[in-house]
Amino acid sequence: MTAQGDQLSQVGEGANRPSLPSGEQRDIPEATVARLALYLRALTSLAERGTATVSSDSLATAAGVNSAKLRKDLSHLGSYGVRGVGYDVSLLSQHIQRTLGLDENRAVALIGFGHLGQALAGYAGFASRGFRIAAIIDTDPELIGSRLRGVTVEHADRLAEVVRRAQISIAVIAVPAAVAQEVCDRLVAAGVTSILNFAPTVLGVPEHVDVRKVDLAAELQILSFHDSRKSHKTLSNNFVGATVDQRMSVVAKSGVIS
Amino acid sequence: MTAQGDQLSQVGEGANRPSLPSGEQRDIPEATVARLALYLRALTSLAERGTATVSSDSLATAAGVNSAKLRKDLSHLGSYGVRGVGYDVSLLSQHIQRTLGLDENRAVALIGFGHLGQALAGYAGFASRGFRIAAIIDTDPELIGSRLRGVTVEHADRLAEVVRRAQISIAVIAVPAAVAQEVCDRLVAAGVTSILNFAPTVLGVPEHVDVRKVDLAAELQILSFHDSRKSHKTLSNNFVGATVDQRMSVVAKSGVIS
């Protein structure tokens, strides 16, 4: 048990690597890409604490992985560490950002401004981690025209127009499952090539479009599977106390995170 | 590209399988467990459409995977299909539910009733897919005492008491990152053994506790990585039109999803 449920993912199912356009390091494994985001988060947190340099060991702990994995992952970006010393926090941070394509803030469209959509829109980590909500779309007349940090909620009829004008290639779908495919089709037709889907549906998309999904109930079901196999259901505490302390020392060791 | 970002995950990091308590089939791979949830969703959708029997091919399409994977996955549960025919929708559904430990509705605690917490609480798929929010916790005096479908929002001071009384082993953390670890510690001390974490922090937990995380910004960053490598950024449409139709035929072929 233990361990942050590392969300891996392979985005390219029929992926025969398309051979790269220009002169960059190639072929970063999917599993590694997924973790780069975690390393970046940890690095940002370290930078805020004023840490200038970090070892693979501490960074790994801060990111919730082991150090061998971290070093292997970073080796795919080329060498940015110094033997005997560690990694320069700000340098590595920048390099990961570049690798992830976060150089300038990326414009994102949010489709669906219900409870979830509003929660997502209000999420600060959104802006601080490289993204800018450039458009919000809904169909509810009550919501159309309301503004959030300078962005006006537009009607779904104007989706294509809005997406094209704001040059948006990434969209977040936060609409009911029943209309998710239709929304998806419209996004794709308008030129969106990457979609984060919160609706509990499989979206059909053409080859060149990536979809990632977040399914709350599925996550809980996975937890449920493991939980239901824990025999010791009823034995507990004072034992728990001990192991929590164990954990604390791990955290202390690396000076982790906000 | 294409392809639903299959969220895999290994929950047990240092997991040397604990050898099972009683007579059940053993050792379902993590990757398989994560997909069982998807199959279940697809099956439910098929059942609603009145489908009684389904082939591995159609079910796979409906779940967004290929059929070899699906068959291999299901083989870990023991045989529930009929050669030459397919799977009985309701039978397989039940079996997956049992496997995931969803026999009776599982009680879940929701910690944090801000925007995100409220969105999660309102999510219908929660109830319909095996979970029941049995407790809601926050610290905001404005929110304490408000009720949602028969559940009263309680103050964080009463967390342990509430968790113990409702026999909760699964909790969802939807609080700011700064207080997530503290909340987590309290949950663990109160006996929670499975946590779904929406705060962008690595949670330290003892061995016997599982954590899964959902990190919105990380998901977007992964999309960003792939998106930024799509050369054809500017070429588009009428080509898009064609490929969308392609996709439509795939969907039609399997009669998918809500």
Next chain:
DNA sequence: ACGTGTGAAAATATTCACAGCT
């Protein structure tokens, strides 16, 4: 015929362990 179940092959991912730089 049809479609499941599964060994065996291939591809990915993780971990080990240590050479080599600072």
Next chain:
DNA sequence: AGCTGTGAATATTTTCACACGT
């Protein structure tokens, strides 16, 4: 002395392809 970068070993996951039951 300390810590990175990496080949080699291991483990896991995916895919292939076909025997087998209905």
